[in-house]
Amino acid sequence: MIKRTLKQTFTLLNVDHVKLGSKWNYKNVISPYFRIYYIDAGAGEIRDASAKIILEPGFLYIIPSFTLCDLVCTHYLSQYFVQFFEESSDGISLFENNRSILKVKATEIDILNFERLLEINPGRGINGSDNPRVYEKNTFYKAYQDLNNRxxxxxxxxxxxILLQLVSRFLTQDAFKYNDTQQVPAKILNAISHIQLNLHRDLSVAVLAKRANLHADYFSRLFLQHTGERPVKYIQEKRIERAQYLMVTTQMTFTEIATQTGFENVFYFSKIFKQITGISPGNYKKQMDMVGF
Structure with a gap:
């Protein structure tokens, strides 16, 4: 008998139905949560590093967390949207191998699901602003947590x-790259889980290899074979993702964030942050503060 369990859970941040104009034009948006759009009228665009995706009526779109993109509306766009956080028991995102924008044809059930989300979650819009740099701040995240707890x-x-149903619409073979964990050695899966849950600790290749009871060179080759990345690069990317999350959702200093994400000092943190994101932590923070964070 095949046994499969879903390690991820999703919690609501915002849901609304909005009509947008040419002011919906935001560059370099990157968020620690997921977005799903259903377009019911008008047109727009989402641009990520690899493609320009046209927003058109009758389709669903998902933007995974930590996906850098531009949001554009030239004239008019009407959309249902939902924003939500993902939590995972092993710290590994369901979209670990799918950090890009996906598009599927909407069904009648999808529309009913959005309408039902709005019905049972009134007042969960984004406070009258469609600018991510206005509504992405710590006070709003705290408010969302309080609302969910109540x-x-x-x-x-x-x-x-409903969130599970909407996410499932993007898990088709055509759109979704599924990493079959059954074919990944248990020692590599354990190492990935350990990395995700211990970003603040020493995660050198020597330490990880010792935990796996493998020679460091062999462990590194095996990790590359099954993840597509060397351990050091993978760890750095996960640490920077965590740093971006902390920069958006807390008031921590760069020094505190560097410590929380396992960097030996703030200078090395800044170097790796810019290396991975293409922008310094200071400029990233300025973007987030641009409209009076």
Whole structure:
């Protein structure tokens, strides 16, 4: 008998139905949460590092967390949207290998799901602004947590169920690259899980190899074979993702964030941050503060 369990859970941040104009034009948006759009009228664009995706009526779109993109509307765009956080028991995102924008044809059930989310979660818009740099700040994240904690168990469970249904629409073979963990050695899976949950600790190749009871060179080759990246690069990318999350959702200093994400000092943190994102931590923070964070 095949046994499969879903390690990820999703919690609601915002849901709304909005009509947008040419002011919906934002560059270099990167968020620690997921977005799903259903377009019911008008047109727009999402641009990521590899492609320009046209937003058109009758389709669903997902932007995974930590996906850098531009949001553009030239004239008019009407959309349902939902924003939500992903949590995982092993720290590994369901979209670990799918950090790009995906598009699928919407169904009648998708539309009903959005309408039901709005019905059972009133007042969960983004405070009258469609600018991510306005609504992405710590006070809003705290408010979302308080609202979820006050939900009845029935509403909380139904909301999670609808989010699972919407996410599932993008898990088709055509759109989604699924990493079959059954073919990944247990020692590599354990190393990935250990990395995700211990970003603040010493994660040298020597330490990871010793945990796996493997020679460091062999461990590194095996990790590359099954993840596509060397351990050091993989660890750096995960640390910077975590740093971006902390920069958006907390008031921590760069020094505190560097410590929390396992960098030996703030200078090395800044160097790796710019190397991976193409922008310094200071400029990234300025972008987030641009509209009075």
């Amino acid at each position: 939900q009845s168990m029935s509403t909380f469970t139904e909301t999670h169920g």
